[in-house]
Amino acid sequence: MGNTSGRAGGGEHRHAVRRVTVIGTGLIGTSIALALRARDVDVTLSDPDPSSLRLACDLGAGRPLDESADPSAAPADVAVVAAPPAVVPAVLRRAQDRGLAHVYTDVASVKASVLAEAERLGCDMATFVPGHPMGGREKQGPGAARADLFLGRSWALCPTGKADPETVAAVAEVARLCGADPLVLDAGVHDRAVALVSHAPHVAASAVAARLVSGDAAALTLAGQGVRDVTRVAGGDPAMWTEILTHNAAPVADVLYAVAADLAATADALRGAAEEAGTGGSDANTAVAGGAAPVPGTEGAGRPPVGAEVLAPVRDLLERGRAGHGRIPGKHGTVRLPEYTVIPVVIPDEPGTLGRLFASAAAAGVNIEDVRIEHTPGLPLGVAQLHVLPEAVDAFVRALAADGWSVHPGA
Numbered sequence: 001m002g003n004t005s006g007r008a009g010g011g012e013h014r015h016a017v018r019r020v021t022v023i024g025t026g027l028i029g030t031s032i033a034l035a036l037r038a039r040d041v042d043v044t045l046s047d048p049d050p051s052s053l054r055l056a057c058d059l060g061a062g063r064p065l066d067e068s069a070d071p072s073a074a075p076a077d078v079a080v081v082a083a084p085p086a087v088v089p090a091v092l093r094r095a096q097d098r099g100l101a102h103v104y105t106d107v108a109s110v111k112a113s114v115l116a117e118a119e120r121l122g123c124d125m126a127t128f129v130p131g132h133p134m135g136g137r138e139k140q141g142p143g144a145a146r147a148d149l150f151l152g153r154s155w156a157l158c159p160t161g162k163a164d165p166e167t168v169a170a171v172a173e174v175a176r177l178c179g180a181d182p183l184v185l186d187a188g189v190h191d192r193a194v195a196l197v198s199h200a201p202h203v204a205a206s207a208v209a210a211r212l213v214s215g216d217a218a219a220l221t222l223a224g225q226g227v228r229d230v231t232r233v234a235g236g237d238p239a240m241w242t243e244i245l246t247h248n249a250a251p252v253a254d255v256l257y258a259v260a261a262d263l264a265a266t267a268d269a270l271r272g273a274a275e276e277a278g279t280g281g282s283d284a285n286t287a288v289a290g291g292a293a294p295v296p297g298t299e300g301a302g303r304p305p306v307g308a309e310v311l312a313p314v315r316d317l318l319e320r321g322r323a324g325h326g327r328i329p330g331k332h333g334t335v336r337l338p339e340y341t342v343i344p345v346v347i348p349d350e351p352g353t354l355g356r357l358f359a360s361a362a363a364a365g366v367n368i369e370d371v372r373i374e375h376t377p378g379l380p381l382g383v384a385q386l387h388v389l390p391e392a393v394d395a396f397v398r399a400l401a402a403d404g405w406s407v408h409p410g411a
């Protein structure tokens, strides 16, 4: 990105942010509000969907904005518009007209189109600093919100040049209060960057996941962590993602053509290898249902190995893939998240099991910080992966074992 980007002033222009209004209490708005509440910021909330607003308030994300009062009498320091990209400019314009805050930002996943429309609608660009926190989930709504969603993540800020440094500093402070690292960059540069690191990967994940729709049930039973990792984001909301992709269409298309070319070259090479090895078949489900097929490039089938030059494009993609993966900065940047120890517990797949397990934890005085359940369809057992603080592990394992649980520390 050369000199078109930079970390937002690290203290030079620190701005005290004490009152924030969040407009749109879905996943991102509520996560921001929860993070700000944890730093004692006074947060007011607004959403056209009363059930989202109520749930956000019940989660402790803030109190409802009094829509009947005149907000310009006591404007918030910052208003955060956390609505879908297409409505952000109109919501911003209305918030500015009402005088809700001194400074405004948004969180939309695309920036150039939002900026252009905000200008077209006559929004005040001197008080608007477009933003995009690079943390999220494949779930929607306030129920999925987490105060730690942005810890150690970059938070893009794309000021137009009309906003003064104090205004940019106020929004950078919101990002910092959420535990993120603000990064100032041009909107077009931002959109090309997220096409590469977020939007095209989302489409690629969906393309892989879409193959599973017609996948044989027997094949899906073999799903392990690999396919879960590769397709996690494909669980996102299709309506929201269609909007995001449409707003960043050209940069995403560029990346997808390159991905498609790599996939096509790899498929051609593998088809060539299969033909050379005389194994020909092309249906993944047939391969699973019909037993083991000879692996091209090995001597196992009693045929000569497939030539290295036939497989060169495959190897080349795998090498470049590993190199690209290695360039992704550490998941949480320089921020250290609490380290939890994972305690696997084998649990029967029957009603009430988790309740009893949590009751055992509570009786032992141990807080379960997070829980994941691994469960193979059709099996009567699953594994609950309980995340606890390291200092609680010994007492916890003893207590669970004493209660008769099949507990497997270190497994």
Ligand SMILES: NC(=O)c1ccc[n+]([C@@H]2O[C@H](COP(=O)([O-])OP(=O)(O)OC[C@H]3O[C@@H](n4cnc5c(N)ncnc54)[C@H](O)[C@@H]3O)[C@@H](O)[C@H]2O)c1
Pocket (backbone or CB within 6 Å): 023, 024, 025, 026, 027, 028, 029, 046, 047, 048, 049, 052, 082, 083, 084, 085, 087, 091, 107, 108, 109, 110, 132, 133, 134, 135, 136, 137, 138, 139, 140, 141, 142, 240, 244
């Ligand atoms: N989901 C992610 O991982 C992620 C990450 C970073 C940024 N974003 C961006 O955050 C924004 C919100 O996404 P989300 O995932 O929180 O979606 P969400 O569906 O969880 O929440 C969107 C909220 O906006 C509200 N809303 C709709 N129209 C509105 C309007 N006119 N005025 C005010 N509120 C309105 C909805 O009622 C809903 O509560 C989007 O712009 C998205 O691009 C999403």
Ligand SMILES: O=C(O)C(=O)C[C@]1(C(=O)O)C=C[C@@H](O)C=C1
Pocket (backbone or CB within 6 Å): 108, 109, 133, 134, 135, 136, 137, 138, 197, 198, 199, 233
């Ligand atoms: O982690 C996820 O689930 C996300 O999809 C988050 C993610 C991303 O691609 O990193 C998705 C869209 C956003 O605009 C920002 C972040």
